[in-house]
Amino acid sequence: MIRSGVQQPSNQFVLVAGNLKDSVRAYERSLIIDALNVNGNDKRKVAKLLGISLSSLYRKLRELSIEGFEDNAKAPVEAGVPEVAERLN
Template sequence: SDLPLLCQHFINNYNQENGTTVKGISNETLQLLTTYHWPGNVRELNIAIERACIDARKGIITVDNLLRFTQNVSRQNISSENYRGFDIKEARKEAEKAVIIRALKASNNNRRKAAELMEISRSALYNKIIELEID
């Protein structure tokens, strides 16, 4: 797969344009990216990597970084770092739950602000909170 090379190319471009030092992408994140069908192809991948670079702690893009900024990947795909099973529906729920909890923490439990962070409507957030049984 060309995916690791493309990702590193996009990271290098991001570093050059922004004066940053993102080193790379975690193996788990690469695995996650390979399971996603990229309907927007290279452009969509580039945008996802650039957004993840913004939040990359310690210079490495993690699943967390990717899910935080990539709505499509988090909704259509995946797992969270804590989920190790093979049931894709359960993995999606775990990933969504992790993102919602993180957004709620970042917004001091202000649901309106959390919805804005995730770029979803308040009603969509409320429905997800109920569906995923988030306290």
């Protein structure tokens, strides 16, 4: 069952190059991107909406190479914490 806020998928599921694994991956990617767009990139909302944990959503963002939805976290130097960056070098 799809929760409110996510559009009902098309009745026609198209195989990508005849490969089920790639087709499921493409469908999952599309569903996550749509949910992010509809919910203003609120990952907590999206995870709840999709019925997965927040950590699972982040894993899927990485695995599915979904760009533009990364956290705003910055590297230590960019965040203004040079002493942390120096200790890492």
